[in-house]
Amino acid sequence: MVSVSEAATGMGGNWHVRKVRIGEVEFPYHYGVDCTDRILGELADLGADRFIVVTDDTVLALHGERILPGLRALAPVEVLSQQPGEHMKSLSQLSDYVERALGAHATRSTVVIAFGGGVPGNLAGLLSALIFRGVRLVHIPTTTVAAMDSVLSLKQAINSSLGKNHIGTYYSPEAVYTDIRMLTTLPERELRSGLCEAAKNCLAIAPDALPGLRKVLANGGLNTPDSLLWLLDESIRAKxxxxxxxxxxxxxxxxxxxxxxxxxxxxxxxxxxxxxxxxxxxxxxxxxxxxxxxxxxxxxxxxxxxxxxxxxxxxxxxxxxxxxxxxxxxxxxxxxxxxxxxxxxxxxxxxxxxxxxxxxxxxxxxxxxxxxxxxxxxxxxxxxxxxxxxxxxx
Ligand SMILES: NC(=O)c1ccc[n+]([C@@H]2O[C@H](COP(=O)([O-])OP(=O)(O)OC[C@H]3O[C@@H](n4cnc5c(N)ncnc54)[C@H](O)[C@@H]3O)[C@@H](O)[C@H]2O)c1
CATH class of the missing domain: 1.20.1090.10 (Dehydroquinate synthase-like - alpha domain)
Structure with missing residues (x-):
């Protein structure tokens, strides 16, 4: 993995860019604290004719205003949102979203934005892989699970009636953008959910990070930008x-x-x-x-x-x-x-x-x-x- 970090000024935090390589695929992972304006600047460079934003109602209510007005200034935006939950990861939901994206006149120049946790992330991944056999996908993860785990994978899947993630494919994003500030609104339970995956990486892949993990856990205050930045760095490294x-x-x-x-x-x-x-x-x-x-x-x-x-x-x-x-x-x-x-x-x-x-x-x-x-x-x-x-x- 190649990793480049560049300091950004005037945003109350650093703007990091790491190149993530998964097999032959490579994409940039940008992250920082209070960096939504910078994210919108990067999205402008995509030259999208339309954005299809896949999200859930909670994320929309909490953080929609950070992203949507800026996006609408760039191109028309179609928002596909639902009550949050694993129930979204179904074939019927995916089918509905495909029809709605096409009904909103998506073209090959359209960009699908996964805005939220791993659930909208997986749905958006499949949606972008299917429309016209593949349009561009960008992740803006807002949960620790998504930011530290699912966006570092090309796996995109929904559930069958028999089990989890039985229906899916592999699909690569153009880029990932995480504003750590958005993670700080996560309820304790969701915050810890992503930390469990980070802990898995420490136990199974990178035990040298265990002392750091113990320190973060002992300090409490898991949702501080510093703790979240450490966890994100370590997760990218281990995964x-x-x-x-x-x-x-x-x-x-x-x-x-x-x-x-x-x-x-x-x-x-x-x-x-x-x-x-x-x-x-x-x-x-x-x-x-x-x-x-x-x-x-x-x-x-x-x-x-x-x-x-x-x-x-x-x-x-x-x-x-x-x-x-x-x-x-x-x-x-x-x-x-x-x-x-x-x-x-x-x-x-x-x-x-x-x-x-x-x-x-x-x-x-x-x-x-x-x-x-x-x-x-x-x-x-x-x-x-x-x-x-x-x-x-x-
Ligand atoms: N390889 C992969 O693709 C991969 C890896 C790990 C997990 N996953 C999948 O990801 C899913 C779990 O992801 P998840 O835990 O992010 O679930 P999720 O997307 O359902 O999000 C969990 C909850 O957090 C809320 N939320 C999201 N962002 C928030 C924010 N910033 N502040 C407050 N609340 C917020 C959501 O509304 C939801 O209620 C599972 O379906 C799992 O299979 C996929």
């Missing part, structure tokens, strides 16, 4: 370490799926039980990491100390350490069976491919395919153990 040679995240970058197999299943099962009151994506992934740590320990791979480190970080992030609410182990297992990593390894009965660590930053499997088959019974044992025991470190 591009594994995606630089793996555009499709189907080889070395599968490490990014750490915590995701059981995490996704818990997230989906909780949505079915509690709707939008359920766990956030990041909380579910954090929980999935301690399940993975317990499975690895039960195999005689991961040390008890390393499991305890997982638990301490997950606890500091405010994520659960046992199944939430009324969710049962069977609720989780019934979803885990449909995990989207099936097929990477030769099928084995009652098993699914799983990312496991043997220690911090030490992957099981091979460097090019960091997956091992895990039996559903092992996941059951780990979940039942977590529901039964206190955290080992407490």
């Amino acid at each position: 591009t370490m594994v995606t630089a040679q793996d555009t499709r995240e189907q080889r070395a970058a599968l490490v990014l799926e750490y915590g995701h197999t059981t995490g996704h299943a818990v997230e989906l099962a909780d949505q079915r039980l509690r709707g939008s009151e359920g766990l956030s994506h990041g909380e579910a992934i954090a929980f999935g990491m301690i399940v993975a740590a317990r499975i690895s320990h039960a195999r005689g791979w991961m040390s008890r100390e390393c499991v305890i480190q997982h638990e301490e970080i997950v606890a500091a992030l405010g994520a659960p350490q046992r199944l939430p609410g009324k969710m049962t182990v069977d609720d989780v297992l019934s979803v885990v069976r449909d995990d989207n990593k099936r097929g990477y390894l030769p099928a084995e009965p009652d098993s699914i491919p799983y990312v496991l660590l043997k220690g911090l930053g030490d992957l099981a499997g091979t460097e090019n395919l960091p997956l091992v088959q895990v039996k559903l019974a092992e996941i059951r044992d780990a979940l039942e153990g977590l529901n039964r025991d206190n955290a080992w470190g407490s």
Whole structure:
């Protein structure tokens, strides 16, 4: 990855530009604090004939005024917005947005702007990939999950009725622009959700960043621009370490799926039980990491100390350490069976491919395919153990 940071004056913060390379694809990631005017200046250079802004009603209410008047001065703007939530990531919603974008006279010179969290980001990604077989996409992420995780991936996906992210493609943005100031309005829960992914990167890819993460967590004040800038820098570094040679995240970058197999299943099962009151994506992934740590320990791979480190970080992030609410182990297992990593390894009965660590930053499997088959019974044992025991470190 090439990284260039340039100081910007008069904006109350620095304007950073890093080139993100994912396989053969490269795009600039611009970020700073209070830099919306600069972002609008960059968007003007795109020469768009129209902007299609995919967002949600919360983001629109909180931050729409920062962006929309300036955008309208550049070109006509069509805003596609919905009540926020994972429900947006459906085929019917995507189909509606495609029709509305075309109905608003989108052309090949149109730019789709993903303005919001990972949900509008994924929808906008698919929308831009589909219209005329591909129009330009720009991300303006407003959640920690989006800014520190999803925009650093080319994966664009929506959900099927069977599971998360089952329908999608790979699509590259022209550029990413983050104004850290917009992240500071996130509720604590959403803020922490992105931090869970940052923690995943530290545990699985860049354990040298763990002392820094602990410091940020111990300081509280997670939504200060300084903490968020540190986390964004570290996330770009860790994530591009594994995606630089793996555009499709189907080889070395599968490490990014750490915590995701059981995490996704818990997230989906909780949505079915509690709707939008359920766990956030990041909380579910954090929980999935301690399940993975317990499975690895039960195999005689991961040390008890390393499991305890997982638990301490997950606890500091405010994520659960046992199944939430009324969710049962069977609720989780019934979803885990449909995990989207099936097929990477030769099928084995009652098993699914799983990312496991043997220690911090030490992957099981091979460097090019960091997956091992895990039996559903092992996941059951780990979940039942977590529901039964206190955290080992407490
Ligand atoms: N590779 C990838 O593409 C990738 C990676 C990680 C996550 N994801 C996807 O991203 C989604 C989760 O992303 P998310 O957590 O950003 O969800 P989200 O987009 O639903 O945002 C979460 C909530 O935060 C609100 N919000 C957004 N910005 C805000 C702000 N600045 N201030 C206050 N509230 C704000 C939203 O309205 C929403 O209620 C999942 O669907 C996941 O699958 C994709």
